[in-house]
Amino acid sequence: MPSALTSRAGGVSTGAYDGLNLGDHVGDDPGAVTENRRRLRQVLARPVQYMRQVHGRDVAVVHDGAGWPAEGAPEADAMVTTAPDRVLAVLVADCVPVVLAGPGIVAVAHAGRAGLAAGVIPATVSTMIGLGADAAALTAAVGPSVCGLCYEVPAGMRADVAGRVPAAWASSRAGTPALDLRAGVAAQLSDLGVGSIAVSRRCTREDPRLYSHRRDGVTGRFAALAWLGESVAYGEPVAA
Numbered sequence: 001m002p003s004a005l006t007s008r009a010g011g012v013s014t015g016a017y018d019g020l021n022l023g024d025h026v027g028d029d030p031g032a033v034t035e036n037r038r039r040l041r042q043v044l045a046r047p048v049q050y051m052r053q054v055h056g057r058d059v060a061v062v063h064d065g066a067g068w069p070a071e072g073a074p075e076a077d078a079m080v081t082t083a084p085d086r087v088l089a090v091l092v093a094d095c096v097p098v099v100l101a102g103p104g105i106v107a108v109a110h111a112g113r114a115g116l117a118a119g120v121i122p123a124t125v126s127t128m129i130g131l132g133a134d135a136a137a138l139t140a141a142v143g144p145s146v147c148g149l150c151y152e153v154p155a156g157m158r159a160d161v162a163g164r165v166p167a168a169w170a171s172s173r174a175g176t177p178a179l180d181l182r183a184g185v186a187a188q189l190s191d192l193g194v195g196s197i198a199v200s201r202r203c204t205r206e207d208p209r210l211y212s213h214r215r216d217g218v219t220g221r222f223a224a225l226a227w228l229g230e231s232v233a234y235g236e237p238v239a240a
Helices: 030-044 113-118 120-130 155-164 181-191
Strands: 003-006 059-062 078-081 087-092 096-102 105-111 139-142 169-171 177-179 196-199 222-226
Touching: 003 096, 059 120, 078 087, 078 120, 087 096, 087 105, 096 120, 096 181, 096 222, 105 113, 105 120, 105 181, 105 222, 113 120, 113 155, 113 181, 120 181, 139 181, 155 169, 155 177, 181 196
Parallel strands: 059 078, 139 196
Antiparallel strands: 003 222, 078 105, 087 222, 096 105, 096 139, 169 177
């Protein structure tokens, strides 16, 4: 299962979106986003499947040879495929990008605060198991996101999310209520019996090479990408 992570490097977007912005819903020039996506596809030499992410728990299954036009991308926060001709993309700018893979199957998931609490990770693993995967044989990569020390939230919001995902409870550097989304995702994956879990230590708010809504407000989106193959390589930036 080859997989990769983009950054701000490359691309033609300017201003607040400077670099390889892949998000077509954040106010960037549509022509720039189209060119950024074209360049990424050229580097990967495969079609890239995006989603319309809505902070929910729906999972789309991408079948062999099937896809959606850009304007009709599936409304979902996770995708699963057994098709060798698809690159799956999840777009983020502080939320947690998750890549999952097992023999003959791969998935990506978008786990923000709402999606984590709603159960997008269990829904993704359940869909993979329904397609024949064994949870113990799955490998998960939990990508860069805003860290628990930087993700300050109201006390009621922390209590609500941690009431459903206890591992997400955190405190910021200032000692105020916060959420650790990566810890929550990792705990859910462990509870689901996923055999191997790697968690990034990169914080989007602290790393200027990555887009961060929490840091910048108006900004672009970077991507975690996964597709079927024989090797595993996650976390090295891909410039297009």
